[in-house]
Amino acid sequence: MESPVxxxxxxxxxxxxxxxxxxxxxxxxxxxxxxxxxxxxxxxxLLGVAMSLASFVVAVLAFLELVGLPEAQRRQAVFxxxxxxxxxxxxxxxxxxxxxxxxxxTGVGSxxxxxxxxxxxxxxxxxxxxxxxxxxxAAMLLLVLADNYVGLFIGWEGVGLASYLLIGFWQFKPSAAxxxxxxxxxxRVGDFGLLVGMFVIWSSFGTFAxxxxxxxxxxxSQGTITAIxxxxxxxxxxxxxxxxxxxxxxxxxxxxxxxxxxxxxATMVTAGVYLVVRSGAFFFEPGSPQALAVAIVGAATLLxxxxxxxxxxxxxxxxxxxxxxxxxxxxxxxxxxxxxYAFAIGHLFTHGFFKADLFLGAGSVMHGMNDEVDMxxxxxxxxxxxxxxxxxxxxxxxxxxxxLLSGYFTKDGIIETAVHLQPVLGWLAxxxxxxxxxxxxxxxxxxxxxxxxWADDAHPHESPSVMTIPLIVLSIGSVFLGGYLILSNRxxxxxxxxxxxxxxxxxxxxxSVPGLATLGLVAVGAGFAWMRYGRAExxxxxxxxxxxxxxxxRDLYGDALNESLFMRPGQWLTRIAVFLDxxxxxxxxxxxxxxxxxxxxxxRRVQTGFARTYALSILxxxxxxxxxxxxxxxx
Amino acid sequence: xxxxxxxxxxxxxxxGAALGMVFNRKAVYSALMLGGVMLCLAVMYAxxxxxxxxxxxxxxYTGAVMMLFLFVLMLVGVDSSDSLVETLKGQxxxxxxxxVGFATLVILAVGNAVFTPAAGLATxxxxxxxxxxxxxxxxxxxxxxxxxxxxxxxxxxLGAMVLAHRERLTEKATxxxxxxxxxxxxxxxxxxxxxxxxxxxAIDMPALLPDGSVAxxxxxxxxxxxxxxxxxxxxxxxxxEAIQHKAEExxx
Amino acid sequence: MTAHYLVLSGLLFxxxxxxVLIRRNAIxxxxxxxxxxxxxxxxxxxFARQHGNLEGQIIAFFVMVVAAAEVxxxxxxxxxxxxxxxxxxxxxxxxxxY
Numbered sequence: 001m002e003s004p005v006x007x008x009x010x011x012x013x014x015x016x017x018x019x020x021x022x023x024x025x026x027x028x029x030x031x032x033x034x035x036x037x038x039x040x041x042x043x044x045x046l047l048g049v050a051m052s053l054a055s056f057v058v059a060v061l062a063f064l065e066l067v068g069l070p071e072a073q074r075r076q077a078v079f080x081x082x083x084x085x086x087x088x089x090x091x092x093x094x095x096x097x098x099x100x101x102x103x104x105x106t107g108v109g110s111x112x113x114x115x116x117x118x119x120x121x122x123x124x125x126x127x128x129x130x131x132x133x134x135x136x137x138a139a140m141l142l143l144v145l146a147d148n149y150v151g152l153f154i155g156w157e158g159v160g161l162a163s164y165l166l167i168g169f170w171q172f173k174p175s176a177a178x179x180x181x182x183x184x185x186x187x188r189v190g191d192f193g194l195l196v197g198m199f200v201i202w203s204s205f206g207t208f209a210x211x212x213x214x215x216x217x218x219x220x221s222q223g224t225i226t227a228i229x230x231x232x233x234x235x236x237x238x239x240x241x242x243x244x245x246x247x248x249x250x251x252x253x254x255x256x257x258x259x260x261x262x263x264x265x266a267t268m269v270t271a272g273v274y275l276v277v278r279s280g281a282f283f284f285e286p287g288s289p290q291a292l293a294v295a296i297v298g299a300a301t302l303l304x305x306x307x308x309x310x311x312x313x314x315x316x317x318x319x320x321x322x323x324x325x326x327x328x329x330x331x332x333x334x335x336x337x338x339x340x341y342a343f344a345i346g347h348l349f350t351h352g353f354f355k356a357d358l359f360l361g362a363g364s365v366m367h368g369m370n371d372e373v374d375m376x377x378x379x380x381x382x383x384x385x386x387x388x389x390x391x392x393x394x395x396x397x398x399x400x401x402x403x404l405l406s407g408y409f410t411k412d413g414i415i416e417t418a419v420h421l422q423p424v425l426g427w428l429a430x431x432x433x434x435x436x437x438x439x440x441x442x443x444x445x446x447x448x449x450x451x452x453x454w455a456d457d458a459h460p461h462e463s464p465s466v467m468t469i470p471l472i473v474l475s476i477g478s479v480f481l482g483g484y485l486i487l488s489n490r491x492x493x494x495x496x497x498x499x500x501x502x503x504x505x506x507x508x509x510x511x512s513v514p515g516l517a518t519l520g521l522v523a524v525g526a527g528f529a530w531m532r533y534g535r536a537e538x539x540x541x542x543x544x545x546x547x548x549x550x551x552x553x554r555d556l557y558g559d560a561l562n563e564s565l566f567m568r569p570g571q572w573l574t575r576i577a578v579f580l581d582x583x584x585x586x587x588x589x590x591x592x593x594x595x596x597x598x599x600x601x602x603x604r605r606v607q608t609g610f611a612r613t614y615a616l617s618i619l620x621x622x623x624x625x626x627x628x629x630x631x632x633x634x635x
Numbered sequence: 636x637x638x639x640x641x642x643x644x645x646x647x648x649x650x651g652a653a654l655g656m657v658f659n660r661k662a663v664y665s666a667l668m669l670g671g672v673m674l675c676l677a678v679m680y681a682x683x684x685x686x687x688x689x690x691x692x693x694x695x696y697t698g699a700v701m702m703l704f705l706f707v708l709m710l711v712g713v714d715s716s717d718s719l720v721e722t723l724k725g726q727x728x729x730x731x732x733x734x735v736g737f738a739t740l741v742i743l744a745v746g747n748a749v750f751t752p753a754a755g756l757a758t759x760x761x762x763x764x765x766x767x768x769x770x771x772x773x774x775x776x777x778x779x780x781x782x783x784x785x786x787x788x789x790x791x792x793l794g795a796m797v798l799a800h801r802e803r804l805t806e807k808a809t810x811x812x813x814x815x816x817x818x819x820x821x822x823x824x825x826x827x828x829x830x831x832x833x834x835x836x837a838i839d840m841p842a843l844l845p846d847g848s849v850a851x852x853x854x855x856x857x858x859x860x861x862x863x864x865x866x867x868x869x870x871x872x873x874x875x876e877a878i879q880h881k882a883e884e885x886x887x
Numbered sequence: 888m889t890a891h892y893l894v895l896s897g898l899l900f901x902x903x904x905x906x907v908l909i910r911r912n913a914i915x916x917x918x919x920x921x922x923x924x925x926x927x928x929x930x931x932x933x934f935a936r937q938h939g940n941l942e943g944q945i946i947a948f949f950v951m952v953v954a955a956a957e958v959x960x961x962x963x964x965x966x967x968x969x970x971x972x973x974x975x976x977x978x979x980x981x982x983x984x985y
Binding site for chain 3: 611
């Protein structure tokens, strides 16, 4: 296997030297919008879009310059300023991995901005919304562009903050406020892992810089590396909604519909994948226990997300379950080492497109159905919103891995590599693909086919072009991106300076055993869905369902598990602490006070007011003192 | 030898007088006993090469301080005497225990100490005798303390005046007011003097009024009580009854 | 010989202390205090002689001065109390208590 190339300091005067503008521009936008406040209400959204687009332009220019360099120089570090003397400098690392992410973030981010201009046009707080979006873009870019873990962590927390603000954007809704809080707290658990992992990195290697870690990582023991890897994995689980920290993602759908969902589907939740891939060269050696843990977490989450997706009647929550599942695929790929990195990142990109497509399509459907999210109240919508239907179908076919579409290449790539390297996990991923075929088909059949089950006041109509044009753009990406990236290993070769590459380049097989099995299972799943939801009548009220359905509807009892494992014991602990505080500590203090008070109350009776009693005690004291002095022999 | 005899005589007298002072019910006797102790101590000072202190002891203590005590005793009531009932529980018992214990301990300490023969003050007072040597020390080495003592004495005098002073709340009665009050009162004339008899003209003999009855007011009630307590009543029953009556009046 | 004086001084001091504890008439209590002071003076004078040092006599002198001042103020207090309470008993002035 081939290692990543050395990181060089950037000295030329090109665009890469000012790549900090990528972060600074949206940050400036957020600052202006938040500080100037209502003054900017009229043009704030335009500023937000402009800043995001400008950032995208810088990213594209930097990308072009990077591609122009010879392969051995494609990792450029840009020093910005001394941040924590002796510990970490603020600097950017422009390499194929980070610039790919930057392109995805600014590109999809800009599309979100444009879409939101239309979607949020009736919201009185649109300006604040764009401020948060800009903040999100800036933080996410800092996360992926920083050349050390400290900068990454700052971006990481910034993303968490922006996510919190966006989920709770409609904070007047209690459910949104609770969901935001939940996302924040669950992310704290993951952040804790990341932070402790950083502590261990510092104490073991004395540096946070990616440039220095490669040389030093060999000095540490295998146990330390494993510990760091598992801690970083915990961080990745929090941000990427992987088991066991998945519970916040489904609730995060409380945010403004398509936009927040896009962030939580296409960009932000991929931060965990980025962290694993970025740290891959240091802490996730292929075949090591921590890499295996990453793969296992990915496989478990892809199944869990798929199962949850099967039972949700809320179209957004169904897509959220699907997001969990797809990120599970990425984590599985990331756990397989350089062989899987390209497929994982590739799936990340294609998923970014087709999931954005699906979410925007869902938003378009909701837009036409008075913000109704229950799929049981849809049905037969294909005639009323043909454009939405068409783009949604493209996204649908891409996600289930229909041959020659984007998802087909990337997902099959992951599955094949997994079957090759970790057969058990690989076949689980195949099973997950089959379930994906079922739940996505269910979604499509319930929404666009069958009888009308609308509410009385629903008047479905096609969305305006400001919303459909991004859909079309994303559909095109959903169709062609996967093939472009995977065939002839374009993405793998592009990324290899940053993450290394395996000895023998994988070859994409159109007719491999796992690939055919996947296709077969997807067909079975889709057929089963047709029988249940396409041909048969879908009841408007959700049937009671079997034990398994209830299990999936309640998110595999994830919340119940968290509640019984952490919340209730925590509450008990709090109650015990309160009890201890009231009775124990206060008791000691009050008891002490009462004891002193009681003793004093009795002792003060000694103060009789009779001068002769006092004189007696003085004389006895003098006598005792004299006796003591005599005893010790001083007189 | 001479000093030994002197010491033992003075020691016995002073301890006896001190005990008498403590255990005598009457304050005046206590004061006299204390004077005795002080005189004994003055002699001891003189014996121990401290003639100046001996003089000061006699002048300041037995002269000034004891006089002050007696004066205040007169002011407060010469005949006030303690009752023998102790009101504080266990006070006497513990006082004796503590006092005896303390004395024992001090005597034990002195008895344990090793005494060289006394150095004497011959060298210390070589420059012109005791008074001159003391004066030299007081006005050189201890002059600051001495000056402070003067401030203390002035403060004490002022304090005593402030404490003893009583604000006058009403106008001072003039002679006119007094005489008017006297004539409005029960007796405009002075009290009758004591009786004068052929066999006895003592101050405790009541006088007789022109009608032959006894004038009770002619005897001081304190004297009457003294007579009753010491069985000095006159033989005449009429007079004796009057004195007893007066004594009862006093004891009310 | 000095030991005798010291023992006498201790005895007189103890007698004075017992008097302070036993007697209730404030004036007698005061006399007992004076007796204690005098016993101390005797010890001072004796030590002066023992050590051949006049300082003992000087301090005895100062004790006398302070005692004189103390008697003046103390007796004034007694007179004041007696004037207001018609009593010279130290037990009657017992309001300052718990």
